[in-house]
Amino acid sequence: MELDSAMMSRMLTSLTLVFHIIFATVGVGIPVMVSIAEFIGIKKKDANYTLLARRWARGFTITVAVGVVTGTAIGLQLSLLWPKFMQFAGNVIALPLFMETFAFFFEAIFLGIYLYTWDRFKNPIYHWLLSIPVVIGATMSAFFITTVNAFMNTPQGFDLEGRTLTNVDPLAAMFNPATPTKVFHVVSSSYLTSAAILAAIAAFAILKKNASDYHKKALKLTMVATFIFAITTAIAGDLSAKFLANEQPEKLAAAEWHFETEKNADLIVFGTLNEDNEVENALRLPNALSFLAHGSFDSEVTGLNEFPEDETPPLWIHYMFDLMVMLGMYALGVSFLYLLFSKLKKWNENNKWLLWLIVINGPGAMLAIEFGWIFAEVGRQPWILRGFMKVAEGATTSPHVDWMFVLFLALYVVLGGGAISVLRKMFKNNPAELELEKRYPDVAKRGGHK
Amino acid sequence: MSYEMIGITVLWIFLYGYLIVASVDFGAGFFAYYAKTTKQDHIINQLISRYLSPVWEVTNVFFVFFFVGLVGFFPDSAYYFGQSLLIPGSIAIVLIAIRGSFYAFENYGSKKSNFFMFLYGATGLLIPASLSTAMTISEGGFIEETDNGVRLLTGELLTSPYSWSVVFLAIVSVLFISAAFLTFYASKANDQPALELMRKYTLFWGSPTIIASLTTFIAMSQHNARHFEKMLDLWWMFGLSVAFFLGALLLVYQQKRYGLAFIFVMFQFFFAFFGYGAGHLPYLIEPFITVESSVTNEAMGLALVIVFIAGLLLLIPSLILLMRMFLFDAEYVKGKK
Ligand code: HDD
Ligand code: HEM
Ligand code: HEM
Numbered sequence: 001m002e003l004d005s006a007m008m009s010r011m012l013t014s015l016t017l018v019f020h021i022i023f024a025t026v027g028v029g030i031p032v033m034v035s036i037a038e039f040i041g042i043k044k045k046d047a048n049y050t051l052l053a054r055r056w057a058r059g060f061t062i063t064v065a066v067g068v069v070t071g072t073a074i075g076l077q078l079s080l081l082w083p084k085f086m087q088f089a090g091n092v093i094a095l096p097l098f099m100e101t102f103a104f105f106f107e108a109i110f111l112g113i114y115l116y117t118w119d120r121f122k123n124p125i126y127h128w129l130l131s132i133p134v135v136i137g138a139t140m141s142a143f144f145i146t147t148v149n150a151f152m153n154t155p156q157g158f159d160l161e162g163r164t165l166t167n168v169d170p171l172a173a174m175f176n177p178a179t180p181t182k183v184f185h186v187v188s189s190s191y192l193t194s195a196a197i198l199a200a201i202a203a204f205a206i207l208k209k210n211a212s213d214y215h216k217k218a219l220k221l222t223m224v225a226t227f228i229f230a231i232t233t234a235i236a237g238d239l240s241a242k243f244l245a246n247e248q249p250e251k252l253a254a255a256e257w258h259f260e261t262e263k264n265a266d267l268i269v270f271g272t273l274n275e276d277n278e279v280e281n282a283l284r285l286p287n288a289l290s291f292l293a294h295g296s297f298d299s300e301v302t303g304l305n306e307f308p309e310d311e312t313p314p315l316w317i318h319y320m321f322d323l324m325v326m327l328g329m330y331a332l333g334v335s336f337l338y339l340l341f342s343k344l345k346k347w348n349e350n351n352k353w354l355l356w357l358i359v360i361n362g363p364g365a366m367l368a369i370e371f372g373w374i375f376a377e378v379g380r381q382p383w384i385l386r387g388f389m390k391v392a393e394g395a396t397t398s399p400h401v402d403w404m405f406v407l408f409l410a411l412y413v414v415l416g417g418g419a420i421s422v423l424r425k426m427f428k429n430n431p432a433e434l435e436l437e438k439r440y441p442d443v444a445k446r447g448g449h450k
Numbered sequence: 451m452s453y454e455m456i457g458i459t460v461l462w463i464f465l466y467g468y469l470i471v472a473s474v475d476f477g478a479g480f481f482a483y484y485a486k487t488t489k490q491d492h493i494i495n496q497l498i499s500r501y502l503s504p505v506w507e508v509t510n511v512f513f514v515f516f517f518v519g520l521v522g523f524f525p526d527s528a529y530y531f532g533q534s535l536l537i538p539g540s541i542a543i544v545l546i547a548i549r550g551s552f553y554a555f556e557n558y559g560s561k562k563s564n565f566f567m568f569l570y571g572a573t574g575l576l577i578p579a580s581l582s583t584a585m586t587i588s589e590g591g592f593i594e595e596t597d598n599g600v601r602l603l604t605g606e607l608l609t610s611p612y613s614w615s616v617v618f619l620a621i622v623s624v625l626f627i628s629a630a631f632l633t634f635y636a637s638k639a640n641d642q643p644a645l646e647l648m649r650k651y652t653l654f655w656g657s658p659t660i661i662a663s664l665t666t667f668i669a670m671s672q673h674n675a676r677h678f679e680k681m682l683d684l685w686w687m688f689g690l691s692v693a694f695f696l697g698a699l700l701l702v703y704q705q706k707r708y709g710l711a712f713i714f715v716m717f718q719f720f721f722a723f724f725g726y727g728a729g730h731l732p733y734l735i736e737p738f739i740t741v742e743s744s745v746t747n748e749a750m751g752l753a754l755v756i757v758f759i760a761g762l763l764l765l766i767p768s769l770i771l772l773m774r775m776f777l778f779d780a781e782y783v784k785g786k787k
Contacts, residue, residue, distance in 0.1 A: 065554030068507055069547035072514055079521060080539050083532030090525030091746055095753050098522045101515040102761035108507040109768045113775055133768075170753040397599035398536045411544050415551050422555040 006392040008401035009081040012408060014377075016074045018370060019412045023067030025369050028142045028187065029194025030060050035131040037221060042124050047440035048214045050124075052221070055432065056198065057115060059423055064111065066419050068104075073408070081401065085384050085394030088165075092158045093151045095170040100144035107137025139187055146186045149376075150178035154247050155385050181243040185236035189372065192229035193365040196331055198222045200362025203355040205432075211350055214432045219350075220342070223358070227335035234328055238292065245293035248386070249302035251379040254313045255321040256289055257282075261303040265289035270322050273315060313381045320375035327368035334361050453751030454741040457523030458734075460758060461516060462727050468512040469723065470627060470716060475509050476574035477628020479549070481651065483571025486564070490647060498632065506553055508772070510546070522754050526744035530735050531584060533600035534593045538583040545580065549573040578620040586613045589674045590736030600738075612666075612673035619662040623719070626655040630698065630715040634708040649702055656699050660692075663722065674736070680729035687725035694718040 034053045041049030079086045110133040121127050151157075157173030159166045199222035205215045244252035253259070257268050259277065267289040271282020287297040294301070304312055334357045341347040341354060380386060384394040451459075478498045521528040531539075548569060556566050587593055592607045593600055607613050629651040636645040671678040681688070698714035701707050732740040745751065 061554055064507070065551045068510055069550040072510060072550075073543045073547060075514055076517060076539055076543055079517070079528045079532035080536050081532075083529040086521055086528035086532060087525045090521045090528050091750060094518075094522030094525070094746065094750055095757065097518050098754055099757055099761070101511065101518050102757070102764065104514060105508070105511045105761075105765055106768060108511050109765070109772050112507060113772055117775065165747065168747045168749045170750050396533055396536060398533060398601070400537055404536065404540045407540060407544060411547055415547065418551065418555050 005397055005399060005401050006395035008405055009395040010391060012401060012405045013074075013077065013081055014374075015405065015408060015412070016070065016077055017373070017377075019416070020067070020070040020074050021369060021373055022366060023063050023070060024142070025190045025193050025366070026060075026063045026197065027067040028138045028190035029192075030056060030063070030198070031131065031135045031138050032191055033194055033198055033222070033225065034060065035128070035135050036225070038124075038128050038131060040221070042128060046217075047436065048217050049221075051214065051432065051436055051439065052218050054118060055427070055435070059426065061115060062419055062423055062426070066415050068108075070412075070415070071104075081396050082384065082394045083396055085389060088385065088389060088394075089148075089151075091165050092155070092168055092170070092173045093148050096144040096147045096174050100141050103137050103140040103144060107134055107141065110134050110137065142187050142190060143183050146183045147174045147176075147179050150182045151176050152384065153182075153251075153376075153380055153386055154178040155388055160388065177247045178243065181236065181240040185233065185240050185372075188229055188232045188236045189365075189369060192226060192233045192331060193369055195222050195225035195229055196365035197362040199226055199335075200359045203358040206350060207352065207355050207359070209431075212433055214436060216350065219338075219358070223335050223338045226331060226361070227339055230328065230332040230335055234332060237325070237328065241292045242295065245301060248379075250304065250307045250312050251317075251376075252293060253302060253304040253307075254315055255317050255375060255379060257304075257315065257318050258289060258301055259303045259305050261300060261306060263290065263300045264298050265293070265301040267292060268318075270319070277315075311382065313379045317375045317379045320371045320378070324368045324371040324375060327364045327371070331361055331365055331368075334358055452742075452745075453523070453748065453755070454745040456755055457519075457745060457751065458727075458731070458741050461519050461523065462724070464512060464516050464519065466720060466723050468509070468516055469719065471509045471512060473578075473624040473627035474631045475506060475628075476578055477624045477626075478632060479570040479574030480625060481628065481632065481648075483567045485647075486567050506550065508769075510550060513546075519754075523746055523751070524734060524739075524741065524744040525746055526739050527734055530593070530600055530738055531587075534587060534602040535584060537602070537604075538580050542577060542580040545573045545577045549577065575621050575624070578624050579617045582616045582620040583607070583613070586610075586616050588730070588733070588735045589670075589677065590733070591673065593735075593738075595738065610673065612669040615662065615666040615669040619659075619666045622655060622658040622662045626652070626659040627715060627719065629655055630702070630712050633702060634712040637708040645708075649705070652702050653699065656695070660695065677729050677736075681725060684725045684728055687721045687728075691718050691721035691725065694721070 034056045037049045037056065038053035041047065041051075041053060110130055114127070114130045114134055117127060117130065151173055154177045155173070156176045157169040157171070199219060202215050202218035202222060206219065209215075241252060244255075256265075257271070257273065258265055264287045266287065267285040269283040269285065272280050274280055289301055290299045291297050293299065334354075338354060338358065341351075382390050382392075384391045482498050520531075552566055552569060556570075586607065587602065589612070592603050592610070592613070594603060595601075629648055633645060633648040633652050636648050667678075667681075670681070694714045694717040698711045698718065701711035701714065732742060734741050734744055746754075
């Protein structure tokens, strides 16, 4: 592997995105959870939920800040590291990028208002209404940026005559074949991950201290949300696989180690490859790949051998896919167990083992996001714009990218460390029980029951 | 109007908007630090944090809007700026990232430490300095195009009087704009000690601002005669700029109408900025690309303009709401909410 500018640009882009996506995901999902909690608090007149919304929103200010600054970084880096790609893409896909800035604007304005107006309205429903634009803004930004990424996978909406672009159609570029499934999967998995992380925090608090009403309610709410979003995410993932089978078959084939085009294709789970690219040590689910790809067990799935060798992605993305799916199943399973336990009176849903499983699910979901993206991005290799521009053609020729990599690595270490330590301080010095007592004294006395 | 003129006008207006709101923010960082080292922080820091807390993200979006819009309307600029600005651009990103996130960390997190205040003050001056590089290289003479792509001539940039005068101008303007705004804000808050202090700063930073503008003019005449000539043709814009500057200083000196004084400062920079920009045309980056040669295709141009108008219809009411809640809500400004 040669560490030229193109390779360094890939590494720096990956570094920034792997870091940004943590905060971006949370940034899309947490407003939804905050809004739900505040609404329940108003409807049930239960200050526990209001406090939940307040505390989540407070933590959110920190993650949003890191999301905004790393997002600004990736936005500029796209031009700094991929000048030729952006020159080309700017002509065709600038529209959603531009719309995204309006979504940010909208979200930033209302987030500012939301955070500073908790006690300003007589009727609390007005304050809740302010959360709606924040939710819309956050989800719309995910939508817009995902259409750009979808465009990189299935570009359309222009003709190329020699080196000149003609017949540009910005809407066709934006609503390309990859857009529907990708947006659905990305948005749903962001909601899932945010719910899972908040659930993990609540479970951890119950494990460390005694189970207060506040934390039990938090856990219940987040676990229900995790369960619902885990289902929608799995559905969206299945649709994404069907999309790949039709439109980007080389990515699916590489992810599934599916070399020969055949009917009744098996799904290969984990395993290793020997020198001759034969699969060993794997779990084989008969006919399952055909089902995943086309919805029937005997359909034909295109194999990797149909494609020229220099246009196929690296085969290690198989593991990324398997890990993502596994973690998705885990989220579904854990939240199902919790709901089952809480329905059956005999069992205690707050037992230690279950709580620990829930704690693990938080980081697990975030890892699934990372694995999913790495799978999706590396699975597009060697293309930066599939079928039109290879990665090496899009990269900067500036020789100094290596130093910038070091600089940004240091930056992300500082930002990550800072965010963690501030968040810990913020909640350690101000436990929920104390805050409840301070802000809503009568609720705290009654223990939250009406 | 053609798409390139609509595009560049919209972008220039947003860059102007960023210039004003970001200057207030950057300068405030410096004043907060300065006040701390001279033990006057009890006077102004509460004022500064009350204004800045709700708006820093909005400020940042102005910037994002500008560079995303630039790539959208003029895709070729992504290539030239991207290739040449890797290092200054990355440095600016790092500074912005540190400033934004540590601002949030400290504000919602713990108490203000000295180190934080220093970072906050220093980045406030370094960010405008590094961002001004983009403006400087667009004058030409600092990048070359070879077989291996476009390249920044770092040596020329670091030894050019013009580029240094721009840096100097950027820094003092930031301090002046910020002081003028905070004077107004303090008067709204009825905070006498803070008002006195900020008023002094405004008067103090007035003269370096005008000196720096003159130096930049002179350096420009040496560096890019074409641009300089065109600016001379637009002498009335710069004349108006100076008139508004004097008007603002006079009002502040006489201790009245601080709001109007700040509006004058905004006009001062409006005319100077647009005079400079109009003289820059038709080039986006001299001599490589003009607005006409680099503009996007018609379909995209139209789509961007439509989105822009729709976006404004959404944003303007929201911004008014934000300002009514924080900037013009007397109770909030006074710290009672
Ligand atoms: C919590 C996160 C999470 C979970 C549990 C899953 N995924 Fe996923 N997946 C993502 C998070 C994600 C993602 C981060 O959102 C990706 C990356 C790029 C994209 O479009 O979505 C993704 C991509 C992605 C792709 C590639 C889409 C493309 O490149 O166009 C496929 C085929 C799947 N997923 C399929 C699944 C299946 C069958 C799952 C079964 C449960 C699953 N995912 C669970
Ligand atoms: C949603 C919008 C996204 C866009 C527009 C985008 C754009 C890009 C670009 C321009 C590259 C460089 C070219 C290449 O190597 O193919 C790239 C590579 C990469 N991106 Fe993305 N990306 C997006 C999301 C993400 C996210 C969220 C992650 C991380 C979790 C990610 C991970 C990567 C990785 C790992 C690579 C390197 C692939 C390789 O070089 O093999 N991307 N992406
Ligand atoms: C699917 C992947 C991504 C998602 C879900 C996402 C979402 C987000 C979110 C929620 C924010 C915080 C915005 C705010 O609160 O103001 C953010 C910031 C940002 N993101 Fe990402 N992002 C993704 C990938 C990218 C990529 C690839 C780019 C590059 C074009 C990008 C550009 C930005 C920018 C410029 C900001 C800062 C905006 C501001 O200043 O407010 N994002 N992103």
